[in-house]
Amino acid sequence: MIRNGKTGQMRIIEAILASFIIIFALSFANIFVITPTSPKYEVTELQKLGYNVLHDLDEQALLARFIYNREWDNITAALRVLLPLDVHFSMTLYDLQGTTIDNATIFYGHPETFASSKNIASVTYGLAGYATKINDAYQAIYEPRIVILRLARG
Amino acid sequence: MVSAVYDHLIAILVIGAIFVGAVVVLPTMSYINLQAVDQQQLRNTALNIFNAMLLNTGEPTNWGSIRDFQKNDQRVQRFGLASAQESTFFVLDPDKVQRLVVGNPLNYCDYNKVRELLGLQNYGFRLRIIPPFNVTFLSVSLMGDSLCYKARVSYLDGGPVPNAEASATVVCTDGKDYFNINQSGTVKTNSMGICEDIIPIGISDPDFYTVILRVTVAEVATLIVTSAQTFNNTIARINIVYDTIILTSWKDPPDYNFQPSENVWIFDIATFGSRGSLWKLFEGDEKGNDNMFNTGKGPFERWFRDFVGLRAFQPVILILNFWAVDPATGRGRHQVLITMAYPELLGTSIFEYGGFPYRDDVVVRVQRSVGISGMTYTAEVWLWKESP
Numbered sequence: 162m163i164r165n166g167k168t169g170q171m172r173i174i175e176a177i178l179a180s181f182i183i184i185f186a187l188s189f190a191n192i193f194v195i196t197p198t199s200p201k202y203e204v205t206e207l208q209k210l211g212y213n214v215l216h217d218l219d220e221q222a223l224l225a226r227f228i229y230n231r232e233w234d235n236i237t238a239a240l241r242v243l244l245p246l247d248v249h250f251s252m253t254l255y256d257l258q259g260t261t262i263d264n265a266t267i268f269y270g271h272p273e274t275f276a277s278s279k280n281i282a283s284v285t286y287g288l289a290g291y292a293t294k295i296n297d298a299y300q301a302i303y304e305p306r307i308v309i310l311r312l313a314r315g
Numbered sequence: 316m317v318s319a320v321y322d323h324l325i326a327i328l329v330i331g332a333i334f335v336g337a338v339v340v341l342p343t344m345s346y347i348n349l350q351a352v353d354q355q356q357l358r359n360t361a362l363n364i365f366n367a368m369l370l371n372t373g374e375p376t377n378w379g380s381i382r383d384f385q386k387n388d389q390r391v392q393r394f395g396l397a398s399a400q401e402s403t404f405f406v407l408d409p410d411k412v413q414r415l416v417v418g419n420p421l422n423y424c425d426y427n428k429v430r431e432l433l434g435l436q437n438y439g440f441r442l443r444i445i446p447p448f449n450v451t452f453l454s455v456s457l458m459g460d461s462l463c464y465k466a467r468v469s470y471l472d473g474g475p476v477p478n479a480e481a482s483a484t485v486v487c488t489d490g491k492d493y494f495n496i497n498q499s500g501t502v503k504t505n506s507m508g509i510c511e512d513i514i515p516i517g518i519s520d521p522d523f524y525t526v527i528l529r530v531t532v533a534e535v536a537t538l539i540v541t542s543a544q545t546f547n548n549t550i551a552r553i554n555i556v557y558d559t560i561i562l563t564s565w566k567d568p569p570d571y572n573f574q575p576s577e578n579v580w581i582f583d584i585a586t587f588g589s590r591g592s593l594w595k596l597f598e599g600d601e602k603g604n605d606n607m608f609n610t611g612k613g614p615f616e617r618w619f620r621d622f623v624g625l626r627a628f629q630p631v632i633l634i635l636n637f638w639a640v641d642p643a644t645g646r647g648r649h650q651v652l653i654t655m656a657y658p659e660l661l662g663t664s665i666f667e668y669g670g671f672p673y674r675d676d677v678v679v680r681v682q683r684s685v686g687i688s689g690m691t692y693t694a695e696v697w698l699w700k701e702s703p
Contacts, residue, residue: 175326175330178330179330179333182330182333182334183333183334186334186338189338190338202354202355202358206358206681210682210683213683213684214684217684218535220403221534221535223533223534223535227533234477234478235478235533235534236533238476238478238479238532238533239532239533239534239535239536241470242447242448242470242532242533242535242536242691243447243535243536243684243691243693245445245682245693245695246470246471246472
């Protein structure tokens with residue numbers, strides 16, 4: 162009789178443990194659930210925005226001019242007017258050896274945004290060179306630049 | 316003893332199965348996950364709608380420029396705002412966007428019609444066209460035979476825009492015969508985003524003067540604003556459809572029982588384009604019949620004229636100089652009307668069209684920069700699901 166009673170207690174303990182396991186499993190699974198503020202969606206959206214802006218500037222022959230002529234204020238202003246208000250950005254320029262150009266500060270937003278945001282998009286855009294006017298004739302200079310634009314919602 | 320071991324082994328297997336079931340099956344049924352799938356579907360739909368709106372020309376391709384456009388015109392088979400004349404993507408046709416302006420005197424497509432054309436019966440949407448920056452006049456004053464202005468250029472967050480290029484055009488009238496437009500050189504904004512200039516206008520104490528300021532930031536975005544002295548414009552509403560300027564009555568339908576008002580002659584029409592140039596379109600006098608209309612009688616469309624190449628000129632502002640005899644005093648007077656070529660568009664205010672989401676609705680937002688009449692704006696589409 163006593164033995165049967167102990168087995169019944171064990172069953173209850175097992176059931177409680179099973180419940181804990183189920184609760185744990187649910188909580189564990191929720192970590193992997195793609196929620197509406199998922200970094201995956203947000204980053205894709207920001208990447209599209211960033212690439213579109215760089216492509217538009219390049220099509221207007223402004224991106225190469227700003228970069229090769231080191232017009233950092235102009236490129237910052239252009240990005241600020243073309244990107245939505247809540248999008249913060251930081252742009253870094255490299256040559257083919259991976260050296261940063263001029264340590265140029267092309268930045269908008271709060272410094273903490275990039276330090277704390279989990280959803281940071283990065284867009285890489287390449288420029289082959291720039292045509293400059295020498296003695297009334299345009300001369301193309303092959304001097305590749307790699308533009309890395311980082312974007313985050315502020 | 317052995318049966319207890321079997322008992323526990325089976326219990327472990329059952330608990331394992333429950334664990335796996337909980338991990339795999341339950342989350343797919345959970346509300347959050349369903350919401351995420353909905354969100355992804357909504358995002359895909361928003362992207363498709365965004366592209367349909369901004370990349371398609373619609374059918375017919377010139378639907379915005381149909382001259383006798385009816386409200387929710389049945390001839391519009393497919394919806395799209397892209398310009399059929401442009402080879403570049405994301406350039407919008409101002410005539411088509413103008414057909415979204417609710418209250419357009421030359422008719423428009425309402426929200427339900429556009430939703431039907433886009434196949435969005437169970438969705439709500441909102442289209443917003445946002446200017447890239449702001450320009451505000453701080454002061455405009457006369458100083459002898461010159462005019463001084465001071466304006467501030469700021470980003471949408473209120474921060475100043477240094478080094479923006481501004482050039483002013485001054486319109487002034489005096490007496491019956493003096494109507495003049497002067498253009499100044501370019502000045503740059505200072506570190507506070509402020510620009511100022513003095514422009515000689517040739518006369519002192521004009522009857523009317525106003526400044527049209529064209530501001531360009533980093534050669535990429537331009538805004539054109541006026542410091543127009545506002546008056547209660549009862550003369551006519553000014554519209555452009557492709558190459559045609561159309562003046563319509565303020566009363567729709569015209570109230571023929573209303574006391575006929577004055578005869579009005581159009582003395583001058585000029586337009587200011589997005590590239591900064593000025594085009595004097597028309598010059599008349601008070602003897603002409605083809606440039607006269609009456610504000611109180613006549614058809615709804617008071618006056619219209621084609622100006623070949625007007626659309627290609629990318630007009631932003633229209634300047635109309637009227638001459639009318641005041642019935643009260645019996646004396647003639649000038650009335651200068653400065654208006655945006657496409658009302659509600661191309662200014663510093665945000666153009667909005669569509670519905671409003673409820674507070675609990677999940678809203679997806681897609682954005683991109685677009686060109687309208689040579690100016691750069693940000694187009695934004697909001698999309699949400701509505702219960703059928």
